[in-house]
Amino acid sequence: MDFPFVYSKLINFINITLIQDIYLKMKLKSLISTLKSNFSTTDKWTKSWEENQDYMGFMQESYDDTDPNRLALGLIKPKTQILSAGCGPGREVKFLVNLECDVLGIDHSEKMIELSQKNEPKAKYIVGSIVNFKSNDKFDYILCLYNTMNYLHNFKARRKFIENSYNNLKQGGKLIIITKHKFSHLGAFLRSIISNKNFCYSPKQIDRWFKDLGFKVKKTKIGDEILIIAEK
Numbered sequence: 001m002d003f004p005f006v007y008s009k010l011i012n013f014i015n016i017t018l019i020q021d022i023y024l025k026m027k028l029k030s031l032i033s034t035l036k037s038n039f040s041t042t043d044k045w046t047k048s049w050e051e052n053q054d055y056m057g058f059m060q061e062s063y064d065d066t067d068p069n070r071l072a073l074g075l076i077k078p079k080t081q082i083l084s085a086g087c088g089p090g091r092e093v094k095f096l097v098n099l100e101c102d103v104l105g106i107d108h109s110e111k112m113i114e115l116s117q118k119n120e121p122k123a124k125y126i127v128g129s130i131v132n133f134k135s136n137d138k139f140d141y142i143l144c145l146y147n148t149m150n151y152l153h154n155f156k157a158r159r160k161f162i163e164n165s166y167n168n169l170k171q172g173g174k175l176i177i178i179t180k181h182k183f184s185h186l187g188a189f190l191r192s193i194i195s196n197k198n199f200c201y202s203p204k205q206i207d208r209w210f211k212d213l214g215f216k217v218k219k220t221k222i223g224d225e226i227l228i229i230a231e232k
C-alpha cells in the first residue's frame with residue numbers, strides 16, 4: 001500500500017474528527033448557556049423587582065403616561081374579565097382591580113404570585129405557565145405586557161400561547177401585547193441577531209405568531225415597542 005496515501009487519509013480523518021469535536025463542544029456550550037439563562041430570567045426579574053422600590057410607583061398618576069404599557073391599559077373597559085398573563089408582582093393587576101375588573105393573574109413564579117397577592121388581594125391567582133394555560137371561563141382581555149413575550153424563548157412557545165389565548169377569549173375579546181420592536185434602533189436590531197432568544201421582533205415575525213388563527217391583528221409602533229391588539 002502507498003504509505004503517503006494512507007498517511008494523508010489518516011491526517012484528514014484526524015482533522016475532521018478534531019473539527020467535529022470542537023464544533024460539538026461549541027454547540028454544547030451554547031446549549032448549556034441558553035438553558036442556564038432561560039432558567040435564570042425569572043430570578044433576574046425577581047431580583048430587579050426587589051431592588052426597584054419605585055416599581056409600583058410606575059403605575060401611579062404622576063408617572064410617564066406615554067409609556068406604551070400604560071397606553072395599553074388605557075384601552076381596557078371597566079368591569080370586564082381579564083387574564084393578566086405573566087402578572088409578576090401585580091403592577092397591572094392592581095390598576096385593573098381599581099377599574100372594578102375581575103382579574104385572574106397567572107405567573108409561573110410562586111414568589112411573584114405571593115407578591116402580587118400581597119399587592120392586590122382582591123384578584124384571583126394561579127401559579128402556572130401562560131403557554132399551556134387553558135380556561136373554561138372566557139376573558140374580555142388577555143394582557144401580556146412589559147415584554148413578557150420575551151420570556152417565551154422560542155417560536156413554538158409563543159405560538160402556543162397565542163393559540164391558547166384565542167381559545168381563552170370571548171368572541172370579540174382582545175389579546176393585548178407590548179413587546180420590543182426589532183427596527184426601533186441599531187441596538188435592538190443587533191440584539192435580535194446576536195441573541196438566540198430573539199428579544200426584539202419584526203412586524204413579519206409577529207404575523208407568523210397569529211397566522212391562520214382568525215384574529216384581526218393591529219400593530220402600532222410606540223417608541224421602542226410594538227403594541228399588538230389581536231381581536232377574536
Ligand SMILES: C[S@@+](CC[C@H](N)C(=O)[O-])C[C@H]1O[C@@H](n2cnc3c(N)ncnc32)[C@H](O)[C@@H]1O
Binds near residue numbers: 086091
Ligand atoms: C417582565 S415581567 C412582567 C410582570 C408584570 N406584567 C408587570 O409588569 O408587573 C414577566 C413576568 O412573566 C413571568 N413569566 C415568564 N414566563 C412565563 C411563563 N411561561 N408562564 C407564566 N409566567 C411567566 C415571569 O415570572 C415574570 O413575573
